[in-house]
Amino acid sequence: MDQIAILIPCYNESKTIQKVVEDSKRALPEAKIYVYDNNSSDETAQIAESAGAIVRHEYQQGKGNVIRRMFREIDAECYVMIDGDDTYPMESAPAMVDKVLHYNADMVVGDRLSSTYFTENKRPFHNFGNTVVRSSINNLFKCDVKDIMTGMRAFSYNFVKSFPVLSEGFEIETEMTIHAVDHNMQIENEIIEYRDRPEGSVSKLSTYSDGIKVLGTIGRLYKNYKPFGFFGIIALALVAIAAILFFPIFGAYLQTGEVLRFPTLIVSGFVAMASMISFFTGLMLSNSAKDSRRQFEITLNQLEYQKKNEKNL
The missing domain is CATH 1.10.287 (Helix Hairpins)
Known part of the structure; x- marks a missing residue:
């Protein structure tokens, strides 16, 4: 069992993955870094391997499918999950790991919305959507999670091995949050900075279709859990x-x-x-x-x- 595992799901992130891996090494030099490539058509896997990451593959398309594979295959006391698009600074990772290893947190949420997200993000509908999703979940499930859709989180072993991954795409973050809230797992918020994607890096998130899927997931999980x-x-x-x-x-x-x-x-x-x-x-x-x-x-x-x-x- 690793003590700390950094999990990076990737799909066509050749422009940013090297920096993300290098930043991860500096922030958590004792961690093992796993990059899971999801059918990239560019050189994401090769660049990640050259940068020193352990590269594995998930051939079913979708972020939820990648996370299912990662959680199934990796054993660690603490997991740090971060996107491969270089929008999250790894400087916040040690504090998140500390909350898992020393303060019994089951999930630490990288809170973008309390810092720079609304100024850095150039897509206004994403800003609106994040606000709607956060308000919906906090009201329906009586909780106080600051950022539902963030791609930077830390998890305990117990959370990872008890979480049933049902979603296939970007609605997986919503599913994680509701699972932790409903099962009374310890959730902590860690304020992190957010920076928009560098020029040439393209988001895979569809504002409208993925937004509808997220809202559908909230309704489905509310029916199942409440x-x-x-x-x-x-x-x-x-x-x-x-x-x-x-x-x-x-x-x-x-x-x-x-x-x-x-x-x-x-x-x-x-x-x-x-x-x-x-x-x-x-x-x-x-x-x-x-x-x-x-x-x-x-x-x-x-x-x-x-x-x-x-x-x-």
Whole structure:
């Protein structure tokens, strides 16, 4: 088991990868540096290897697929994940590692949004999107994570080996954050500087399509992790629709003694039934989610025992 592993997912980053690897060596000279190339059509892999990184490959396209491969193959007490585009200064990495190794943090978030992101980033919709995503997750999951979409993070062994990677693309950062929050893992924020990509380096992130995927991921994970809240909102909405349909008919009945719109009354009844079904669905799935959290705690204990055994070998 390595003590510190630096993980760099890459796709066509030949213009910046050498500097990222060299900066990583200076910041954490004791760490092993792994570059995972994701079908690059340029010389990213060759340049990274020449710079001294251990180069491996993931042939399924997508950042989520790369992270799944990295987390599965690398064993370390602390992991530092950073993008290969040279937008994050590695000078912040030692402080992030310290929080994992000495203060029991499971995930340390490199917080760009509290420093230079909004001035350095030249894409206004990305600024807006980061704000929306951060507000949505903090409100839905009752947490205070400062930067949801950051590409610079540090992780504990327990987090990496217990995190089920389901996303294939850039929505993976959102999935990581929600997983840590919902399972009551220790999250720390570390303010880092952000610099825009150097000239000639092109972002792989699609503002609109990837933004929609991220919002879809938030909704999906809210349903999975907070089913009572999710289905409770649907139940309330259906109750409101049923009431809007029912009360005019009931008011007319009180005045005339007759039911004037039977079809509307029937629809109102079915909508009310759907509301009750949604409510009890959320209740049952909530119990299932609690059982899943209990099993997760058992898994963490097993991982801690496994880590101690590997360190002693």
